[in-house]
Amino acid sequence: MKIETELETLQDxxxxxxxxxxxxxxxxxxxxxxxxxxRDWDYWSKPLPSFGDPNARILxxxxxxxxQGGNRTGRMFTGDRSGEWLFNALYQFGFANQPNSxxxxxxxxxxxxxxxxxxxxxxxxxxxxxEEIENCRPYILEExxxxxxxxxxxxxxxxxxxxxxxxxxxxxxxxxxxxFGHGKxxxxxxxxxxxxxxxxxxxxxxxxxxxxxxTRPMFHRVFKMIKKNLEVES
Ligand code: SF4
Numbered sequence: 746m747k748i749e750t751e752l753e754t755l756q757d758x759x760x761x762x763x764x765x766x767x768x769x770x771x772x773x774x775x776x777x778x779x780x781x782x783x784r785d786w787d788y789w790s791k792p793l794p795s796f797g798d799p800n801a802r803i804l805x806x807x808x809x810x811x812x813q814g815g816n817r818t819g820r821m822f823t824g825d826r827s828g829e830w831l832f833n834a835l836y837q838f839g840f841a842n843q844p845n846s847x848x849x850x851x852x853x854x855x856x857x858x859x860x861x862x863x864x865x866x867x868x869x870x871x872x873x874x875x876e877e878i879e880n881c882r883p884y885i886l887e888e889x890x891x892x893x894x895x896x897x898x899x900x901x902x903x904x905x906x907x908x909x910x911x912x913x914x915x916x917x918x919x920x921x922x923x924x925f926g927h928g929k930x931x932x933x934x935x936x937x938x939x940x941x942x943x944x945x946x947x948x949x950x951x952x953x954x955x956x957x958x959x960t961r962p963m964f965h966r967v968f969k970m971i972k973k974n975l976e977v978e979s
Contacts, residue, residue: 748799751891755884756794759865764880768866768873775812775867789819789849792866795888796820797859802896802975803840805831806885807862808905808948809873816867820849821860830949830964831860831901838968857975859895861888863908871950878908885912896941897971898933902948909943927959928967930974942974 746754763769776788793810807827810816814825822828823846832853835841840858843851864873864881889895889912900909903925914920917936923929929945946959946967953959 748891748893752795752799752888755887755891756796759792759794759884762792762865762884765864765866765877768864768868768877771812771869772816772866775816780813783813783817786817788817790816791819793819793821793862794865795859795861795884797855798857799859799892800894801855801857801859801892802894803858803971804888804892804895804898805858805860806898806900806905806909807860808902809862809864809871810867811871812867812869818847818849820846820853821862823847823849823851823853826951826954827901827949830954830961834964834968837965838972859888859892861885863905882908882912882915886915889913889916897974898941898943899946899967899971900943901946902950905948906945927963928970930970944970944974 772790776790793815807821810821811825814828815821815823818824822831829845832841832846833844835855835858836844840856842854846853864877868877898909900906906925910920910923913933918933920933923931925945927945927947931943933941933943935941944967946964947953949959949964
């Protein structure tokens with residue numbers, strides 16, 4: 746089966762997933778308390794599929810959809826503040842065809858980049874429970890199998906970083922203890938002895954961007970590092 750078809754089949758399974766009762770209930774509750782500015786929206790309120798270029802060399806791993814963002818629009822990072830930063834950076838560095846994305850049908854296309862998340866349902870207060878992360882892990886493990894061209898993995902924020910390391914170890918990567926920080930670069934050896942690179946970044950959450958913990962130059966520096974890494978590899 747073609748990778749595109751396998752990824753689509755996986756995402757169809759994700760959309761129908763109901764493994765986490767707390768999150769399933771929360772997704773039904775969110776549209777009942779819409780902010781005024783979104784009152785005309787018909788919320789997606791299901792697990793979110795991953796998306797992007799099936800032949801991507803960059804894999805971006807977020808934490809979880811935002812209740813009023815991706816959970817509303819039906820696509821990861823679409824229509825939320827983190828997405829404004831992420832899509833802007835992807836566009837600036839040639840990995841997306843437009844600098845922002847507000848709706849699922851707005852024509853956004855990713856090039857050489859695939860976006861997934863640690864869990865696919867918006868959790869209350871953006872805080873998933875450990876068992877919910879474990880329930881969702883098989884989906885990312887399958888994506889790691891299917892996305893065969895990935896060379897650079899970029900988890901957004903500390904939780905995604907820790908959970909990505911756990912997933913990679915489960916896939917057989919030998920990874921020593923690694924510390925989180927902004928703009929760290931680690932070389933990882935895959936189970937079949939190929940090299941992949943992991944680049945760390947603070948999450949472009951409103952909490953980080955509004956407080957100045959993460960600035961545009963800091964975030965763009967990470968994308969320069971990604972670019973440089975791909976150029977060295979190719
Ligand atoms: S978080 Fe993941 S495992 Fe839990 S219900 Fe949503 S898609 Fe399923």
